[in-house]
Amino acid sequence: MSTPPVIRTLGLTREFAMGSTTVRALRGVDLVIARGEYVAIMGPSGSGKSTLMNLIGCLDTPTEGEYWLNGQPVADLSPDQLARIRNREIGFVFQSFNLLARASALRNVELPLIYGGVSPKERRERAAEALRQVDLVDRMDHRPNELSGGQRQRVSIARALVTQPALLLADEPTGNLDSKTSHEIMALFRHLSEQGNTIVLVTHERDIAEHARRVVTIRDGLVASDEAMVAAPPPPHAEGGAAAAGAPA
Numbered sequence: 001m002s003t004p005p006v007i008r009t010l011g012l013t014r015e016f017a018m019g020s021t022t023v024r025a026l027r028g029v030d031l032v033i034a035r036g037e038y039v040a041i042m043g044p045s046g047s048g049k050s051t052l053m054n055l056i057g058c059l060d061t062p063t064e065g066e067y068w069l070n071g072q073p074v075a076d077l078s079p080d081q082l083a084r085i086r087n088r089e090i091g092f093v094f095q096s097f098n099l100l101a102r103a104s105a106l107r108n109v110e111l112p113l114i115y116g117g118v119s120p121k122e123r124r125e126r127a128a129e130a131l132r133q134v135d136l137v138d139r140m141d142h143r144p145n146e147l148s149g150g151q152r153q154r155v156s157i158a159r160a161l162v163t164q165p166a167l168l169l170a171d172e173p174t175g176n177l178d179s180k181t182s183h184e185i186m187a188l189f190r191h192l193s194e195q196g197n198t199i200v201l202v203t204h205e206r207d208i209a210e211h212a213r214r215v216v217t218i219r220d221g222l223v224a225s226d227e228a229m230v231a232a233p234p235p236p237h238a239e240g241g242a243a244a245a246g247a248p249a
Contacts, residue, residue, distance in 0.1 A: 003035055004068070005068075006035050006069065006070055006198045007031060007032065007068075007069065007200070008031070008067070009029055009032075009066065009068075010066045010067075011029075011030065011064060011065035012029040012064075012067060013028055013029075013062055013063050013064040013065050014051050014060070024221055025048045025221055026052060026062070026222075027220070028064075029048075029052060029221075031052075031223065033198065033200065034198075035166075036196050037198055037199075038198075038201075038212045039214045040200075040201045040202075040215045041200060041203075041216050043219055045204065047218045047220065048219075048220070049204075050202065052202075053171055053200075056167075056169060056200060057090055057092065058085055058086050058090065061074075061075075069166070070166050087112055087115055087163065088112075088116060088165065089165050090168075091161055091162075091165040092160055092169055093157050093171065095171055095172040095174075095176055097144070097155070099144045099152060099159075100144075104140065104141050104142060105131060105139055105140050106128065106140040106141065109155060109159045110124065112159060113126060113127065127162055130158035130161045131158045133158065133161060134157050136151060136155060139151060148181075149178075150177060150184060153173060153176075153177065153181075154185075154188065157185075157192075168192070168197055168198065168199045169200050169202075170189070170199065174203075174205075174208055186208060186211040187211075189211065190211060193213070199212070210229060212229060213228065214227065215227050215229060
């Protein structure tokens, strides 16, 4: 039996009431993302890409249409089941990092495991391993204000990885970073993709989207184009790919 795609949507529609007006943010989106794919969803402000991200991340529910996550119809899940999926199956990476200011990098990465009821010993081991994957083991005892912007985003990525989720969902992950650090973070995502992680990146920037293996463009609530990238651009000053992906940012 073949493995189901991580994401499958059919006729996904989302409408919002604004006074007496109905706004159709999504107008029927069909999308399939297989396990191990690295996909960028891009589009201008108001295109519907953020609404689609919220539906994919089980942060919102569609007005019409169907969504399967790992072969499971999301509409059949209770609120408690959706909360468990958000904690275990989806690793979120946000533009604003969303780190606890008074907690160390290690403690920030442990948080999803605390909510999941994992023992303290296993939490520490798994959080340290996730920080190793983003080359931040030597900063695990530092608080966010002791880290650079790129390092804070690496902590956020480690926190997303720690539950070994089916999907990494990144919302404008370079929005608060300078150009050089942005490319270093994108090199890290590329490296994680090469390790077999399924990644969906939401962005409005074409040069960031082109780091992915596939770019889906959303316009006026519909899929305007879906194109494979011939080759993602190499990280700046990189010789050796994966090693460069581990360079501190």
